[in-house]
Amino acid sequence: MAYQWDFSPVLANAPLLAQGLANTLxxxxxxxxxxxxxxxxxxxxxxxPRRFLSWPAGxxxxxxxxxxxxxxxxxxxxxxPILVGIEMTPFVAGAVTFSIQSASFFAEVFRAGIQxxxxxxxxxxxxxxxxxxxxxxRIILPQAVKRMIPAFMERxxxxxxxxxxxATISYADLLFAANEVSQKTFRPLETYTVVALIYxxxxxxxxxxxxxxxxxxxxxxxxxxx
Numbered sequence: 001m002a003y004q005w006d007f008s009p010v011l012a013n014a015p016l017l018a019q020g021l022a023n024t025l026x027x028x029x030x031x032x033x034x035x036x037x038x039x040x041x042x043x044x045x046x047x048x049p050r051r052f053l054s055w056p057a058g059x060x061x062x063x064x065x066x067x068x069x070x071x072x073x074x075x076x077x078x079x080x081p082i083l084v085g086i087e088m089t090p091f092v093a094g095a096v097t098f099s100i101q102s103a104s105f106f107a108e109v110f111r112a113g114i115q116x117x118x119x120x121x122x123x124x125x126x127x128x129x130x131x132x133x134x135x136x137x138r139i140i141l142p143q144a145v146k147r148m149i150p151a152f153m154e155r156x157x158x159x160x161x162x163x164x165x166x167a168t169i170s171y172a173d174l175l176f177a178a179n180e181v182s183q184k185t186f187r188p189l190e191t192y193t194v195v196a197l198i199y200x201x202x203x204x205x206x207x208x209x210x211x212x213x214x215x216x217x218x219x220x221x222x223x224x225x226x
Contacts, residue, residue, distance in 0.1 A: 003189070005189075005190060006187065006190065007187075007190045007194065009181075009184075009185035009187050009190070010181060010185060010187055010190045010191050010194050011194075012185075013181045013184065013185065016177050016180065016181060017174065017177050017178065017181065017194070017195070017198070019172070019177065020172060020173055020174035020175070020176060020177025020178065021174045021177075021198060021202075023091075023171065023172050023173045023174070023177075024160070024163060024164075024173040024174045024175075025160075026091075027091060027094050027095055027098065027163050027166060027171070027173065028098075028156075028159055028160045028163050030095045030099070031094075031095055031098035031099045031101075031102050031159060031163070032102065032156050032159060034095070034099035034102075034103070035098070035099045035100075035101075035102030035103045035105075035106050035159070036102075036103075036106055036152070037103075038099060038100065038103035038106075038107075039102065039103040039104070039105070039106025039107040039109070039110055040106070040107075040110050041103075042057045042060060042061055042103055042104070042106075042107035042110075043057075043106075043107040043108070043109075043110030043111045043114065044110075044136075045057035046058050046061065046107060046111060047111060047114065047115075057107070060100075060104065061104045061107050061108065062104075063104075064100055064101045064103070064104035065101075065104045065105065065108075069097070069098070069101055069162050069165055070165050070168065072097045072100075072101060073093065073094065073097045073165055073166065073168070073169065074168075074169075076088065076093045076096050076097045077090065077093035077094075077097075077169045080093075090166060090169045090170055090171035091171055093169060094163065094166040094169070094171055098159060098162060098163060098166075101162070102155065102159055105155055106152070106155065109148050109151045109152065109155070110144070110148065112148075113144035113145065113147050113148040113151075114136075114140060114141070114144050116144065116147060117140050117143055117144055121135075121139055121140060121143070122135060122140070124139075125138075125139050125140075146217065147217070149213055149214075149217065150210055150213060150214040150217065153206070153209065153210035153213060154210055156206065157203055157206050157207055157210065160199075160202070160203060160206070161199075161203070167179065174195060174198065174199070175195065178191050178192060178194075178195040
């Protein structure tokens, strides 16, 4: 007997899925903003000639780049509260996990971007009397960030995919909402089909924006960092 598709029970729960999508974007946005800021700090520390700064930064970057995100999430949600004696909500645990994990990737993008700037830019800044931090802030970073935009956008897309793991600690994201709708309606096929389409639309649109930005930078003569 052929399966009878029926999307009406799923569509009746559209507000629940919409709230789940909003929560997904919330944790993704939080992790993205915090990850970029922390990533810049880690990159500058790793580029420092002082080993007591560069080595710890490098250690953090490598740990969070090489360990599974799900293990990191469980550690922050289940293990860290035992050490510090403070309970973490699913949102906080997810935001902290994905912020640090994203920062480890953004740090390498920042580092590559900064190192891609020609040495003459540093020499020119020094010749007009700029300190190292002034040259970095006024000359190097503006050029480097422009080259890094496509890589940042690609990482943001990957981050949104990774945040689906937060459903495992009962955060009400889109996947968690889908599980509830599926159990309520007994329509898992339709439910997860709709959720897959939602993710496809959101991520496809984001990827197209990233592609347009990269093409525009390419036409302007700016190389990009990946």
